Amino acid sequence: xxxxMIYKTLAVVFFISLIVNSEQxxxxxxLWIKLEKGSALVLNPTTSEWIPLSSKDQVPVKTFLLTxxxxxxxxxxxxxVYETPADGYFFAEDLFSKTRNELVSALVRIETxxxxxxxxxxxxxxxxxxxxxxxxxxxxxxxxxxxxxxxxNAIIWFxxxxxxxSALLSIKRLMVKYPxxxxxxxxxxxxxxxxxxLELYGYLYDESSRLMTQKTADEFxxxxxxxxxxxxxxxTGRRE
Amino acid sequence: MTKGFIFLxxxxxxxxAQPTEPDITYLAGRTPVRLSFGILPALSTFAGQSPFxxxxxxxxxxLDQFTFNSQVFxxxxxxxxxxNPPLLIxxxxxxxxxxxxxxxxxxxxxxxxFPFIFGVKWTxxxxxxxxxxxxxxxxxxxxxxxxNSQEENLYTVTWKPDNYSVxxxxxxxxxxxxxxxxxxTTGVSGLSIPFSSKPDTVYKMKPVLSPLIGIRFGTNGNxxxxxxxxSRLGFSxxxxxxxxxxxxxxxxxKLGYETGTGKFSWQRAGFEFALxxxxxxxxxxxxxxxxxNKHSLSxxxxxxxxxxxxxxxxxxxxxxxxxIGFTFHFDASERNIPVRLIDSRFYQSSVYTAKRSFYxxxxxxxxxxxxxxxxxxxxxxxxxxxxxxxxxxxxxxxLAPSELRSLPVYLYLPDTSLSGIPVHxxxxxxxxxxxxxxxxxxxxxxxxxxxxxxxxxxxxxxxxSTQDPDLLSFSKSAYLFALxxxxxxxxxxxxxxxxxxxxxLTGSRLQYVPDPTSTFIxxxxxxxxxxxxxxxxxxxxxxVFTASTLxxxxxxxxxxxxxxxxxxxxxxPTAQAGSIGHVFLLVDTGIPVTQTGQTGxxxxxxxTRRNKLGEFxxxxxxxxxxxSEGFKKAFSExxxxxxxxxxxxxxxxxxxxxxxxx
Numbered sequence: 001x002x003x004x005m006i007y008k009t010l011a012v013v014f015f016i017s018l019i020v021n022s023e024q025x026x027x028x029x030x031l032w033i034k035l036e037k038g039s040a041l042v043l044n045p046t047t048s049e050w051i052p053l054s055s056k057d058q059v060p061v062k063t064f065l066l067t068x069x070x071x072x073x074x075x076x077x078x079x080x081v082y083e084t085p086a087d088g089y090f091f092a093e094d095l096f097s098k099t100r101n102e103l104v105s106a107l108v109r110i111e112t113x114x115x116x117x118x119x120x121x122x123x124x125x126x127x128x129x130x131x132x133x134x135x136x137x138x139x140x141x142x143x144x145x146x147x148x149x150x151x152x153n154a155i156i157w158f159x160x161x162x163x164x165x166s167a168l169l170s171i172k173r174l175m176v177k178y179p180x181x182x183x184x185x186x187x188x189x190x191x192x193x194x195x196x197x198l199e200l201y202g203y204l205y206d207e208s209s210r211l212m213t214q215k216t217a218d219e220f221x222x223x224x225x226x227x228x229x230x231x232x233x234x235x236t237g238r239r240e
Numbered sequence: 241m242t243k244g245f246i247f248l249x250x251x252x253x254x255x256x257a258q259p260t261e262p263d264i265t266y267l268a269g270r271t272p273v274r275l276s277f278g279i280l281p282a283l284s285t286f287a288g289q290s291p292f293x294x295x296x297x298x299x300x301x302x303l304d305q306f307t308f309n310s311q312v313f314x315x316x317x318x319x320x321x322x323x324n325p326p327l328l329i330x331x332x333x334x335x336x337x338x339x340x341x342x343x344x345x346x347x348x349x350x351x352x353x354f355p356f357i358f359g360v361k362w363t364x365x366x367x368x369x370x371x372x373x374x375x376x377x378x379x380x381x382x383x384x385x386x387x388n389s390q391e392e393n394l395y396t397v398t399w400k401p402d403n404y405s406v407x408x409x410x411x412x413x414x415x416x417x418x419x420x421x422x423x424x425t426t427g428v429s430g431l432s433i434p435f436s437s438k439p440d441t442v443y444k445m446k447p448v449l450s451p452l453i454g455i456r457f458g459t460n461g462n463x464x465x466x467x468x469x470x471s472r473l474g475f476s477x478x479x480x481x482x483x484x485x486x487x488x489x490x491x492x493x494k495l496g497y498e499t500g501t502g503k504f505s506w507q508r509a510g511f512e513f514a515l516x517x518x519x520x521x522x523x524x525x526x527x528x529x530x531x532x533n534k535h536s537l538s539x540x541x542x543x544x545x546x547x548x549x550x551x552x553x554x555x556x557x558x559x560x561x562x563x564i565g566f567t568f569h570f571d572a573s574e575r576n577i578p579v580r581l582i583d584s585r586f587y588q589s590s591v592y593t594a595k596r597s598f599y600x601x602x603x604x605x606x607x608x609x610x611x612x613x614x615x616x617x618x619x620x621x622x623x624x625x626x627x628x629x630x631x632x633x634x635x636x637x638x639l640a641p642s643e644l645r646s647l648p649v650y651l652y653l654p655d656t657s658l659s660g661i662p663v664h665x666x667x668x669x670x671x672x673x674x675x676x677x678x679x680x681x682x683x684x685x686x687x688x689x690x691x692x693x694x695x696x697x698x699x700x701x702x703x704x705s706t707q708d709p710d711l712l713s714f715s716k717s718a719y720l721f722a723l724x725x726x727x728x729x730x731x732x733x734x735x736x737x738x739x740x741x742x743x744x745l746t747g748s749r750l751q752y753v754p755d756p757t758s759t760f761i762x763x764x765x766x767x768x769x770x771x772x773x774x775x776x777x778x779x780x781x782x783x784v785f786t787a788s789t790l791x792x793x794x795x796x797x798x799x800x801x802x803x804x805x806x807x808x809x810x811x812x813p814t815a816q817a818g819s820i821g822h823v824f825l826l827v828d829t830g831i832p833v834t835q836t837g838q839t840g841x842x843x844x845x846x847x848t849r850r851n852k853l854g855e856f857x858x859x860x861x862x863x864x865x866x867x868s869e870g871f872k873k874a875f876s877e878x879x880x881x882x883x884x885x886x887x888x889x890x891x892x893x894x895x896x897x898x899x900x901x902x
Binding site for chain 2: 146
């Protein structure tokens with residue numbers, strides 16, 4: 001009898017959770033956009049197709065927008081109007097102003113979106129040994145990063161507009177997806193300076209500390225050390 | 241005089257060499273039985289006579305609180321020749337001896353011995369009581385006159401020997417009370433009960449009650465003792481601690497000194513060294529020297545000496561004895577290893593045969609053990625199950641005295657089929673040495689068969705079998721075929737072409753079929769070979785199968801687990817797609833993420849992860865339940881799951897999406 005009750009309770013819980021989940025999935029926020037000039041596209045997240053935007057259109061909040069040069073795209077969220085960069089590639093949700101908590105939460109979601117492996121289970125017997133085989137032909141070409149120019153344009157535009165939170169989320173999204181860019185001094189400098197501008201000294205310290213462990217050029221190292229010192233001073237309350 | 245008096249040495253020696261109580265406690269409710277016997281040949285010289293051999297046999301049985309011991313002496317008697325004055329007979333001129341027996345008989349030799357000693361000791365806590373009986377036999381050879389008429393009024397007297405034997409039992413009783421390191425002994429000896437009806441008429445061995453007082457200092461390892469009776473004062477000591485270098489077996493050294501305090505003046509010194517060769521055999525060597533200055537006794541002294549033998553035998557004449565022999569110990573009791581269970585914790589009340597390698601390296605529990613002894617305790621920790629479904633034997637564990645240590649408990653499970661029915665078993669945890677064992681605790685355990693799954697996505701890796709010959713043959717053939725097909729396709733510039741064709745080949749015939757509903761709580765997972773044979777499976781079966789085929793040809797994989805929103809303390813299996821929870825596969829394409837442009841992937845079609853070599857590569861989601869509809873469908877369904885659960889619902893951040901590398 002009790003078993004039956006437990007099963008029924010579980011079934012109800014599952015049913016409710018399914019409804020909640022499905023509502024969440026289908027209740028993704030939609031944005032109205034107005035394309036005043038030029039052309040722009042939106043990425044269909046499930047089919048991965050780029051769909052041209054009409055002058056007035058509705059797009060999901062959690063997807064990417066691609067604007068062509070000389071275009072002017074305006075995004076509406078409730079009563080707020082957001083301008084967007086031309087010749088840019090950005091995540092629509094990154095446009096919106098965020099509180100500090102929302103910004104940190106967005107950074108966490110960006111980091112976890114790539115499904116990083118959890119800490120390896122310490123309970124397993126460690127496997128040691130070598131792997132023999134044919135070496136892969138690895139070519140590291142930065143120009144293989146799709147829409148790299150447009151992504152950079154968007155970051156620069158957000159910075160110039162003093163929308164540092166949008167710039168930070170955009171560059172973070174780019175570098176998490178393409179970690180090879182962490183070897184690019186300019187990109188790293190932009191990322192770290194945005195942390196500093198937004199007073200995210202914990203992130204600044206963590207990222208710079210992690211970068212200090214990788215061997216790079218002297219100039220690159222000095223730059224990372226400088227940012228690490230900045231973070232340490234802020235976090236420990238030291239004053240020169 | 242004959243060989244003799246040696247008995248006295250051994251009376252003293254036996255008292256001096258009281259069997260040592262070993263450091264053993266006994267299991268409650270069981271009757272321990274221990275048996276030991278010894279053969280100790282000896283060579284002695286006595287009172288300047290020629291050396292002679294004799295033998296002492298010892299035996300001891302311990303039953304619970306009682307200890308019975310006995311000693312038998314072979315070829316060890318003491319015979320005294322009596323030098324009688326000449327018998328003068330005055331015969332009257334007309335006299336006739338009509339009654340020769342009226343002539344006083346005179347002995348010319350007297351032999352006595354103590355052939356057998358038997359003792360019983362009762363111990364309870366700090367108190368012990370000891371009673372012993374010594375058999376005394378005495379044989380007197382009398383010279384009996386016999387008159388023979390040769391002529392009238394002329395007689396000759398001839399002396400003919402006539403044996404006269406008596407036996408009696410001599411009893412002594414003592415008690416000992418131990419308080420920490422001090423033991424006080426007191427008792428009495430000299431109570432005699434005759435075994436024969438003949439009166440002891442010549443040179444009587446009169447028993448005299450004699451008190452006994454002893455004080456012992458120290459523990460079982462080191463002891464010093466003082467003993468006093470009416471005729472002797474003795475000092476003795478023994479040690480085992482300083483010689484503890486024979487692989488855990490303790491040699492024992494005893495030293496002793498005694499001196500006479502009564503009428504007779506004598507001194508003696510002795511030693512005994514017992515070296516255990518193993519747990520059964522001990523070689524024992526001893527030496528004993530009596531320093532006396534009398535090789536003969538006056539009639540009066542001899543009578544007084546004899547009277548003492550029945551009460552408190554003492555040596556008088558000089559003697560030397562050396563002995564070497566063996567003692568054998570047999571222990572049929574189940575003694576207690578000196579460890580005590582303080583606490584035990586068991587983390588797993590259910591174990592799954594599929595995860596047997598996990599339990600080999602991850603403790604299912606732990607026990608806290610304390611060494612209650614004064615010596616290091618060496619043992620192995622063993623786990624046995626009544627149904628032989630689990631086993632574990634640790635390496636050698638050594639606990640220092642008074643050490644408390646927490647020891648992990650692992651499990652080895654055999655790969656046996658249990659026909660899908662969980663078996664309820666009981667595991668016994670025991671400390672075991674070469675000959676001893678001690679049960680520490682038991683705990684119940686439910687053992688599930690090799691296809692049962694605990695619902696933990698992490699555990700899916702234990703169902704992978706990339707080395708199975710049938711699966712290897714299947715996947716290698718598919719890979720070769722895919723390689724050929726990819727080569728034929730001139731438009732296959734996409735580096736994913738090989739992977740796509742391989743997944744299509746291996747998964748195209750697989751159909752999704754849910755598990756039987758009767759196993760709602762305990763989900764079941766098929767091994768890849770079983771899925772290969774049956775061509776059907778539910779989502780985790782298909783994930784395991786696809787991952788196994790991919791990994792058997794060198795692709796890395798991970799499982800993405802989408803769990804329903806449930807209370808934290810509630811576990812739910814991920815059995816049906818979309819209903820309870822779900823798992824799908826992440827496959828490492830091996831393509832560096834910097835080459836994304838060549839793949840044509842959109843932003844949500846792949847994730848960037850490190851592979852096992854530390855490289856950032858492109859990983860794509862595959863919905864294995866859709867493989868029967870082709871790679872493209874499985875891929876697009878995987879992308880949809882990824883987008884909905886990870887990007888839209890923020891599943892990783894919220895915790896209901898978890899990733900496990902296989």
